[in-house]
Amino acid sequence: MKYLILLLSSTILLSCSKPQDKTFIVTKIRSASKLATTEVILNKIVWTDIKGRRIHGLFKKNNILMFNTEATLKLGVNLKKLNENDIMVFGDSIVITLPKVEILNFSYPHEKYEQLYPISNFDIIKSNDKVKKLDMVFREAETDIRNKVKFLNLETITEQKTRQFLTKFLAQSNYNNVVIKFKQ
Amino acid sequence: MLLSNLNNKVLQNLRRYIFILFIILLSACNISPVLNDTVLSMKEVKGIGELITAEYYGEVISSFSLVSKAKLDTSLNEAYILVQTSYRQVDTVINNRYAPQINNYKEKIAKLETKKTNAWRRSRISELKENLKDFESKINRKKIKQFKSDQSQQVKSALQLLTKATGANKRTLLKHMLDNTLEYKDIHEKYKNKINDLRIKLADNKELVYIGRGSVKAGYNLEELDSFNIFYSPKRDTMYLLDFDPIITDLDINPYFYYPEDVDSSNKLDEYDTTLLYGFQLIYSSQEKDVTLQDINNVKSECKRKLYQEALDRNIYQNAQRNAEEALSGLFGLLSSEGDREIKEVIISHSKYFSYQVDYLYDKKIDKDEFNEIKGIVTADKDSLDEIAFKYQTLKYQLKYLDKFMLDLYKQTQRSNNVSEWDSLCSNYFYDRKIALPN
Numbered sequence: 115m116k117y118l119i120l121l122l123s124s125t126i127l128l129s130c131s132k133p134q135d136k137t138f139i140v141t142k143i144r145s146a147s148k149l150a151t152t153e154v155i156l157n158k159i160v161w162t163d164i165k166g167r168r169i170h171g172l173f174k175k176n177n178i179l180m181f182n183t184e185a186t187l188k189l190g191v192n193l194k195k196l197n198e199n200d201i202m203v204f205g206d207s208i209v210i211t212l213p214k215v216e217i218l219n220f221s222y223p224h225e226k227y228e229q230l231y232p233i234s235n236f237d238i239i240k241s242n243d244k245v246k247k248l249d250m251v252f253r254e255a256e257t258d259i260r261n262k263v264k265f266l267n268l269e270t271i272t273e274q275k276t277r278q279f280l281t282k283f284l285a286q287s288n289y290n291n292v293v294i295k296f297k298q
Numbered sequence: 299m300l301l302s303n304l305n306n307k308v309l310q311n312l313r314r315y316i317f318i319l320f321i322i323l324l325s326a327c328n329i330s331p332v333l334n335d336t337v338l339s340m341k342e343v344k345g346i347g348e349l350i351t352a353e354y355y356g357e358v359i360s361s362f363s364l365v366s367k368a369k370l371d372t373s374l375n376e377a378y379i380l381v382q383t384s385y386r387q388v389d390t391v392i393n394n395r396y397a398p399q400i401n402n403y404k405e406k407i408a409k410l411e412t413k414k415t416n417a418w419r420r421s422r423i424s425e426l427k428e429n430l431k432d433f434e435s436k437i438n439r440k441k442i443k444q445f446k447s448d449q450s451q452q453v454k455s456a457l458q459l460l461t462k463a464t465g466a467n468k469r470t471l472l473k474h475m476l477d478n479t480l481e482y483k484d485i486h487e488k489y490k491n492k493i494n495d496l497r498i499k500l501a502d503n504k505e506l507v508y509i510g511r512g513s514v515k516a517g518y519n520l521e522e523l524d525s526f527n528i529f530y531s532p533k534r535d536t537m538y539l540l541d542f543d544p545i546i547t548d549l550d551i552n553p554y555f556y557y558p559e560d561v562d563s564s565n566k567l568d569e570y571d572t573t574l575l576y577g578f579q580l581i582y583s584s585q586e587k588d589v590t591l592q593d594i595n596n597v598k599s600e601c602k603r604k605l606y607q608e609a610l611d612r613n614i615y616q617n618a619q620r621n622a623e624e625a626l627s628g629l630f631g632l633l634s635s636e637g638d639r640e641i642k643e644v645i646i647s648h649s650k651y652f653s654y655q656v657d658y659l660y661d662k663k664i665d666k667d668e669f670n671e672i673k674g675i676v677t678a679d680k681d682s683l684d685e686i687a688f689k690y691q692t693l694k695y696q697l698k699y700l701d702k703f704m705l706d707l708y709k710q711t712q713r714s715n716n717v718s719e720w721d722s723l724c725s726n727y728f729y730d731r732k733i734a735l736p737n
Contacts, residue, residue, distance in 0.1 A: 143609075143617045146515070147625040148350040150547070155342040162331040179331070184341070188348070188548070193625060201632045208633070218350060219515060221550045224578075224598045229591060237590040245506065245586050245594060247331050249578060253553040254333040262338040275345045283347065283520060286528070287633060 148218045150190040152275040154268060158183050160227070160255045164239060164247050177241075179251060180234040184226035185259050188219040189272040207291035208284060214297055215272040217263070222256050348547050350517040351621035354609040355557045360600040361582075362506040362593055363497075369596075370497050371486070372715040374463055377456035378482040379718070382475040384453045388445045389476055396437050403430040442472065463496045464489035504589055507582040510601030511575055512551030514609035516544055516618035518646075526695060535642040537630055541649035541688075541699060544618040549606050551598070552577040603662060610660060619646055650687035651675070651703035658707060663714035669723070672707070676700070676727060701731060709736050 160181040195213035202209040229236060236248065277294045284292050407426050410419050449457070460471055466489060474480055486493060522542065529538040555577040578598055583589070623644050630641040654675065658668045678684070679700050683693045708724045728735050 142354070143612050143614055144353045144355070145617065145621045145624075146350050146353050146517075147621065148517075149520075150346055150348040150350060153342075153344050153346050154340060157339045157341045159336040161334045161336060164331050188346070190348075193349075193629065196629075196632075198632060203633070219548045219550070220552065220556070221548060222552045223550065224595055240587040242586045245580055245583055245589055248594070249553065249576075249580060251331050251333060253576070256553045258333065259338055266338070266340060271343055275343075278345055279347045279520075284633070286523075286525070287630075289633075 147193040148190060149193055149276070150188040150218050151279045152189045152268070152272040154187045154189065154266075154271075156185045156187065156259060156263075156266075158185065158255060158259055160251060162251050164241065164244060164251075177239045178234055179236060179248065180230040182228045182230060183222070183252075183255060185220065185222040185256075187217055187221070187263065187268070189215055189268055190218050191215055191276060192218075203289075206289055207293070208289045209293040209295070210280065211295045211297060212276065215269050215276065217268075220260070222252070222259065224252075227252070347520040348517055348545075349520055349622060349625065350515050350547050351544075351625055352516045352614050352618040354514040354516075354612060354614050355512075356514070356605055356608050357509060357511045358601050358604040358608060359507065359509050359581075360597050360604060361508070362504055362589075362597050363501060365596045365600050366501050367497055368600075370463070370493070370500065374460065374486070374493070375482045376715070376718075377459045378475070378485065380456045381453055381460065381471075384449060385441075385445050385472050385475050388441055388448060392437060392441045392444060396433075399433065400430070400437075403433065442469065445472070460485075463493050465492040502588060503585050504593065505582065505584045506580065506586075506589060506593065506597050508597050508601055509576075509579045509581055510551045510598065510605060511555035511557075511577055511579070512602070512605050513548065513557070514546060514550075514606060514614060515548040516609070516614045517547050518542065518544055518618070518622055526691075530641070535640050537626075537641050537644045539626075539644065539646045542646050543648050543652045543655075544615050544622070546606070546609075546614075549602060549609075551602055551605060606662075607660060610656065615656060619648075622646060649699045649703075650684060651699055655703055655706060659710050662710060664707070664711050664716040664720045666717045669717045669720055673723060676704070676723070680727075680730070697731070701733060704728070705733070705736060 160179070160183050162179050164177045164179050191212045191214075196210075200211040236244070241247070273294075273296055277292075280294055281292045403426060407423055407430070410423050410426070413419060457468060457471070460466075461468055464471070464485060466485075471485070474485060523539065527540045527542055529540060530536075531538065553576070555575040557575075578601070623646055626644040626646075627642065630644060634641045654671070658664060658672070664672070679696060681693075683691070683696055688696045688699075704724065704727050708728075711720070725735065727733075
C-alpha cells in the first residue's frame with residue numbers, strides 16, 4: 115500500500131508542469147517612433163514526432179507533424195534615439211547618423227502554418243494532449259527562428275534599405291546629397 | 299547464514315525500490331515533442347517605409363464554444379436570408395397570378411358593405427369572406443407546393459438546417475419569412491434554447507479556451523506621401539499632410555509573447571528587451587483528441603480579432619496620428635533648422651474614406667447596412683468629384699483613394715461571412731476600374 119501511495123504522489127508531483135511565473139500587468143497604448151525600412155520573410159519547415167501521453171505513448175506509433183511556416187520580420191531604426199547632434203546640414207547636403215538598426219516587429223502567425231498533407235495529419239492524431247504539444251512545437255520553432263536570425267546578416271541589408279529609403283524621402287525636401295551613417 | 303539472509307533481504311528491497319523508481323520516472327516523464335533541426339531560409343526581402351507611432355500590448359480570451367456559436371448563428375442567418383429570398387420570389391409570382399380573383403372577392407365584399415345592411419347582405423358578406431379565406435389558404439398551399447418543386451439543393455439544405463436548429467415546422471418558418479416586420483433575430487430569440495442544444499451537439503463536447511497575448515501596431519506608410527498631399531505654409535511654419543491615413547502595420551499573437559517591461563517609460567524599446575510569456579496559452583481543453591487543426595485556428599483567429607478590436611477601442615489610430623505629428627514635427631524641425639524654411643509643426647488629416655473604413659472593418663465583415671452604404675459611396679464618387687472632401691483636387695486624385703478604400707475593404711474581409719452581394723460589388727468595381735482582384 116505504501117508503495118502505491120508513494121507511486122501516485124510522486125507521479126502527481128513530477129508530472130505537474132511548471133507554471134509561468136511572470137504576469138502581464140499593464141495593457142495600454144504606448145507611443146513609438148520607429149521607422150521600418152526592411153521587411154524580411156523567412157521560411158521554416160517545422161517537423162516533429164508527436165507521441166501519446168506518458169507510458170502508453172511509448173508503445174504507440176509515432177505521428178509526424180510537418181508544417182511549412184513563415185515568419186515576417188520588420189527591421190529599421192528607432193527615431194526616438196535620434197538627437198540634434200545626429201543631423202548636420204550643409205546647404206543641399208545632409209549627414210545623418212542613425213541609431214543601430216533593430217528588429218522592430220517579429221511576426222510568426224498561425225495563419226502561415228501550412229500543414230504538409232498527407233505526410234502530416236493533425237486531425238487523425240488521437241491523443242488527449244495533442245493541442246498542448248502542437249503549441250509547444252511552434253514555441254520551439256519560434257525560439258529557433260529567433261536564434262538563427264542573427265546569422266542572416268540582416269543588419270547590413272537593413273542599413274542599405276534604410277539609406278535607399280531616406281535618400282529618396284529627403285530628396286523631396288530638396289536634399290541632393292544625403293549621407294547616412296549608423297551608430298555602432 | 300544470518301548475513302546471507304540479511305543481504306538477500308536488502309537486495310530484494312533494493313530491487314523493489316529500483317523497480318518503483320523506474321515506474322515513477324517512466325510515468326512522470328511527459329514526453330515533449332522534439333523539433334527536428336531544419337534550415338531557416340530567406341524567402342523575400344523588400345524595402346518598406348513604415349513609421350510606427352503607436353503600439354498596443356494586450357491580452358484577450360476566446361473559446362471554441364464562442365466561435366462555434368458565432369459560426370452557427372452566421373450559418374443560420376445566411377440560411378434564413380437564402381430561403382426567404384427564394385420563397386418571396388415564389389410568393390410574388392403566385393400573388394400576381396391570383397390577384398384578379400382575390401381582387402374580385404374584395405370588390406364584391408366592398409360593394410356589399412357600402413350598401414344598406416340587411417340580413418341577406420350580412421350572410422352574403424360572411425359567405426364571401428369565408429370563400430376568400432379558403433381561397434387564400436389554397437393559394438398558400440400552392441405557394442409551398444410551388445416552392446418545394448422549384449427549390450434548389452442549396453435552398454433545400456438551408457431550410458433543413460433551419461428546421462433542424464429551431465425544431466419548428468417548415469410552414470411556420472416560411473410564414474415567418476413573408477412577414478416584413480420580422481427578421482432572423484426574431485426566430486433566433488424564439489428558438490434560442492433549441493439552437494443552443496444543436497450547437498452543443500455539433501461541438502461534440504469539444505472545448506478549447508485560449509488566452510492570446512499580443513500586440514497591435516499602428517502608424518503611416520511614408521511611401522504614400524507625394525507632392526500632391528504635402529503642403530507647406532510659410533506663414534505658420536507648418537507642414538500639412540493631407541489625405542494621409544494611418545494603418546495597422548502589425549497585428550500579432552505569436553507562440554511567445556515579448557513585451558517591453560517598462561511599459562511606462564521609453565528607455566527600453568528593443569524587441570528583445572522584454573519579458574517572456576506564452577502568446578497563445580491553452581488554459582482549458584476537453585476532448586482534445588477530437589479537436590481539428592481548423593478548430594484551433596478558428597479560436598486563435600478569434601483571439602486576434604478581439605485584440606484588434608481592443609486596440610481600436612483604445613483609440614490606437616488617434617494615438618498613432620498624434621504621435622506621428624509629434625515625431626514628424628521633430629524630424630522635419632531638425633531637417634529644416636538650417637534651411638531657408640523652418641517647420642515647427644506637422645498637421646495630418648485623414649481622407650474622406652478613412653472613418654468609414656475603420657467603422658466597416660471593426661468586425662472584419664460587411665453586413666447588409668454597411669453594404670448599402672458602400673454601394674452608395676461608390677455610386678456617388680466613381681464618376682463625380684466630391685468637392686467638399688477633396689477640395690482643389692481632381693477626380694483622378696479622388697479615385698486613387700476610392701480604389702485604395704475598396705481594395706483594403708476587399709482584402710480584409712476576404713473569407714469572412716459578408717453579405718452575399720459584397721463579392722459581386724467588388725468584382726464589378728475592380729472590373730470597371732481595371733484593377734486586378736487581389737489574392
